[in-house]
Amino acid sequence: MCMMVFLCMLMTLMHGGYLGEVVAKGEGVGVPEMQFVQDFVDFYNIKQVCLLQEETNSWILKLLRRSSVRSFTSIVGLKTQDNGSRLNASSHPSARAVTCRGLRIMVLRQEEDKILFRKIFTGAETKENWLLISDGEFHELLKSTYLPLDNMVRIANFGDDKQTATIWETYQVGEAFEQRLTTVGRWTRKGYNDLSNDSSPNGTAVTSTPLPPNGISISTAVTVKAKTMNHGVLEAPVDDPMLRRNDLSGLHIKCTSIEYSPFTILKYQDDGTMHIGGIFGKIFDLFQEITNFTYTCYKVPDNQWGAHTNGRWSGMVGEIARGEADVAVAPLSITQQRSLVADFLLSIMMSGYSVAMKRPTNEDYLWTVYTKQFEATAWIVTVVLAIATTAFVFVLLRLSRREESVTPSLSAFTVLGILFGQVSMNHTNSKSHI
Structure with a gap:
């Protein structure tokens, strides 16, 4: 049953x-x-x-x-x-x-x-x-x-x-x-x-x-x-x-850090130990107060953040990967390569890159704004090359049997069009001789 x-x-x-x-x-x-x-x-x-x-x-x-x-x-x-x-x-x-x-x-x-x-x-x-x-x-x-x-x-x-x-x-x-x-x-x-x-x-x-x-x-x-x-x-x-699970009593942590004010400010004590101040240092002390662990911190010997070169990690990431330190207290950027050898906490700070440009002034609206793009030497070389190219195109088209009614103005217009990318070399008035 x-x-x-x-x-x-x-x-x-x-x-x-x-x-x-x-x-x-x-x-x-x-x-x-x-x-x-x-x-x-x-x-x-x-x-x-x-x-x-x-x-x-x-x-x-x-x-x-x-x-x-x-x-x-x-x-x-x-x-x-x-x-x-x-x-x-x-x-x-x-x-x-x-x-x-x-x-x-x-x-x-x-x-x-x-x-x-x-x-x-x-x-x-x-x-x-x-x-x-x-x-x-x-x-x-x-x-x-x-x-x-x-x-x-x-x-x-x-x-x-x-x-x-x-x-x-x-x-x-x-x-x-x-x-x-x-x-x-x-x-x-x-x-x-x-x-x-x-x-x-x-x-x-x-x-x-x-x-x-x-x-x-x-x-x-x-x-x-x-x-x-x-x-x-x-x-x-x-x-x-x-x-x-916030009681870590009895746990002693070795931490590594780097000087990067105002986020991490390293302060050496009279007994030879090091205390981490700054924004990240205060957060780390708050963790210690809540979870009751003890710690010993020191400055990373090679003064590096952590890069993978020649098959070996340097800096604070390297010490974490090799087990020489338990925690790195620093504003480390989270990358895919670093996350393979170290665990990261939730992000508490965001950073990025910006492009800074000069604010426009009255001078920027004058006709000289176009000439300021190049130095005088560059402009002289450009004009000389345009004139030489115009003469070369005029002579070349005059000697060609496939072209008729070629004038210097047409050659100059063609060269300027090529410079500005607006004109094709094929002209509607061109004829082919049989």
Whole structure:
């Protein structure tokens, strides 16, 4: 009976109108987890979903592959061959996961799940959206995985009764720092506490808030929206997580800069350190005050901004590219070549080029305005060449058998027309002799 319920639920998901790929470990995934996934996808209007499947011969994969709708396609993590041997998945999962363009969903309950997640969660995958399904001490399983400051991983931790789930986010300021957990949402299955009986199934806002499961409340720093979905009430964050991750306590930053008043004014302190003043220096100090990091700044040794010559970057960009500095505090121009080796903040200043012209005076409206375009020597050479060319054309046309009635005025008119680009050498009064 349970198998039939799960099969019906899975078919509902497959025909629910979503496009994309799914990733979940098949064993241990029950009806409540699948219902939560559907509500989560509906809440954010996600068009592509990826479920990570460990075993390639599972009945779930076969069912998905036989589906004519193909709403979901699995990404294989650890592949089992026919002879029972397991392939090394150190490079295989990440290469396959890159093909996914949607939300990655994976179960995180056992040591094998942790190992698989660590192998996949590298490089560009750390920038993608992830949803991990867990029902225990997930932070212990994630302890050995580096979750960078800008990661987009969310963990749905289910209670023992499978009727509620708490949504968490976690990040690290640096690889050597501890993970910082934040409660950002929760899901309550329909019928639990009788709080969603009167809700419409199309995702309208909830007027009453479910009781926090296990006494865990959502952080007040998170902007949460509550909706009643098809299978339960979902409270989930709708803000930018990077705006909440503003505590960088313990992080020490090395910064490089250059003297460029009034934007960066370098001031050397009595203890040998350097403080950056000016417009950009004040902005950097404001960041430090908000996020609580510490820093040490110095002047770039070669006094250069950053150019790529002979296969090597110079200046502040070069120090960032080589890891010698963490931040460059200066009004650096954002170029496509520089953006390949360094990340830029949002532009806070715009610069450009202008053409300056002298304001016209009364002298500019005299007839001499035409003669001022060239020096006297240039005008003399032009007149001499025009006279010589006129004489040459007159003689040439007189000696030609194909021309008649050639006068000096016609030759002069022809030469002037050529100079001004207005007259053709073909004349209407020219005749051809046979």
